[in-house]
Amino acid sequence: MKKVLVLGSTGSIGQNVLDIVYHNKEKFKIVALTTKSNVHLLQKQIKTFSPEYVCITDKVDIDFKNKTKVLYGENGLEEIIKITKPDIVVNAVVGICGLKPLLCCIDENIKIVALANKESIITGGEIVKNKLKKSGTKIIPVDSEHSAIFQCLRNESINNVKKIVLTASGGPLFNKRKNKKMSHSVESIVNHPVWKMGKKISVDSATMMNKGFEYIEAHYLFGIPYEKIDILIHPQSIVHSFVEFVDNNVIGLFSEPDMRLPISYAMMFPERLNLNIKRLDLDKLNNLEFFLPDYKMFPLLKLVIQYAKISPSYIIAINAANEVAVNMFTNKKIKFKHINKIVQDVVKKHKIKKVSAIEDVFEIDSITRNYVNKILDKI
Ligand code: NDP
Ligand code: MG
Numbered sequence: 340m341k342k343v344l345v346l347g348s349t350g351s352i353g354q355n356v357l358d359i360v361y362h363n364k365e366k367f368k369i370v371a372l373t374t375k376s377n378v379h380l381l382q383k384q385i386k387t388f389s390p391e392y393v394c395i396t397d398k399v400d401i402d403f404k405n406k407t408k409v410l411y412g413e414n415g416l417e418e419i420i421k422i423t424k425p426d427i428v429v430n431a432v433v434g435i436c437g438l439k440p441l442l443c444c445i446d447e448n449i450k451i452v453a454l455a456n457k458e459s460i461i462t463g464g465e466i467v468k469n470k471l472k473k474s475g476t477k478i479i480p481v482d483s484e485h486s487a488i489f490q491c492l493r494n495e496s497i498n499n500v501k502k503i504v505l506t507a508s509g510g511p512l513f514n515k516r517k518n519k520k521m522s523h524s525v526e527s528i529v530n531h532p533v534w535k536m537g538k539k540i541s542v543d544s545a546t547m548m549n550k551g552f553e554y555i556e557a558h559y560l561f562g563i564p565y566e567k568i569d570i571l572i573h574p575q576s577i578v579h580s581f582v583e584f585v586d587n588n589v590i591g592l593f594s595e596p597d598m599r600l601p602i603s604y605a606m607m608f609p610e611r612l613n614l615n616i617k618r619l620d621l622d623k624l625n626n627l628e629f630f631l632p633d634y635k636m637f638p639l640l641k642l643v644i645q646y647a648k649i650s651p652s653y654i655i656a657i658n659a660a661n662e663v664a665v666n667m668f669t670n671k672k673i674k675f676k677h678i679n680k681i682v683q684d685v686v687k688k689h690k691i692k693k694v695s696a697i698e699d700v701f702e703i704d705s706i707t708r709n710y711v712n713k714i715l716d717k718i
Pocket of ligand 2: 482483
């Protein structure tokens with residue numbers, strides 16, 4: 340029986356994790372759950388899974404009237420890892436708040452980190468990689484593309500890789516690209532054609548910032564140079580990514596788009612779970628399409644690819660600017676087009692800093708957030 344802690348259990352990934360656990364009670368036991376503020380859903384999850392501990396990072400005082408112990412505040416995410424010492428931590432919070440818990444897992448030698456939170460690996464970069472060398476922790480990606488690459492690379496040497504090709508659905512705007520009157524309202528942007536996801540990643544998908552982040556995520560997770568990573572639009576989301584080797588053989592991963600697949604793969608590693616989900620309909624393979632990305636339509640994708648190669652300092656600044664801008668957009672304080680404007684502005688003004696410790700990451704993050712908050716008035 341594997342003891343599981345879910346950071347961000349009330350989110351889209353978190354709820355999928357709990358669905359898997361619910362149907363596989365003999366394999367997994369939930370020891371702890373966390374939310375930012377969705378106490379109502381957390382309460383239901385406590386009733387179903389009886390965790391020993393929960394953490395609410397926003398200060399909402401609540402008496403759950405049962406045995407579950409409650410921690411509060413963002414430090415609670417690290418505390419709950421140290422207290423419960425689970426076999427698996429699923430990191431499914433959204434944003435850079437996932438970085439300290441990831442580093443804590445590595446320090447605590449947690450066996451498996453099922454990593455959905457991409458903001459942590461892209462901002463933590465080399466710091467995460469260096470810590471991993473001295474730890475027994477294994478990170479298994481949950482992001483579907485990275486899970487695909489991870490599976491394609493099993494028992495393969497990274498030196499034999501010619502190219503990694505990350506596929507991208509193209510997001511909600513890709514299919515509407517010929518329609519000049521397409522809506523950029525929060526509702527239409529958050530409504531992804533293939534995946535049902537949290538608000539932030541849905542917006543990142545529409546700007547394709549998400550694919551830029553995944554490009555960096557692949558670089559750090561697999562230790563592969565940026566030059567060897569390509570991106571290809573594949574609207575059907577059946578081929579989740581592929582790897583081309585030096586002998587020109589190509590291995591790809593095909594499945595129905597369902598996040599329970601990469602999540603269960605990470606949680607069961609190195610075994611596989613007998614999942615009761617839709618099988619791949621082979622007829623669909625007749626209609627698979629692949630396109631090169633249109634960088635004019637998705638300027639943020641181009642920007643991330645260009646600046647990630649220059650310095651990790653840019654990655655942290657871009658991530659911070661994007662987090663603030665997306666939050667303002669989903670709260671209807673700015674328009675969709677302003678996300679691009681804000682991130683471009685931050686990149687122009689950014690002064691590169693050396694990133695060698697976690698303090699450097701949070702310094703750049705905080706300077707950038709302050710800057711974005713100042714320029715918001717002028718938008
Ligand atoms: P959601 O917004 O649906 O859920 C996020 C979870 O984190 C919620 O439990 C939320 O609590 C909690 N949370 C939000 N902010 C904070 C904070 N500051 N401190 C602590 N907890 C917080 O996101 P998703 O599940 O869609 O995504 C989670 C991560 O996984 C993201 O990094 C995303 O990029 C990545 N990912 C997601 C995929 C998907 O299909 N959804 C696919 C691949 C990667 P509350 O409910 O109270 O807001
Ligand atoms: Mg993905």
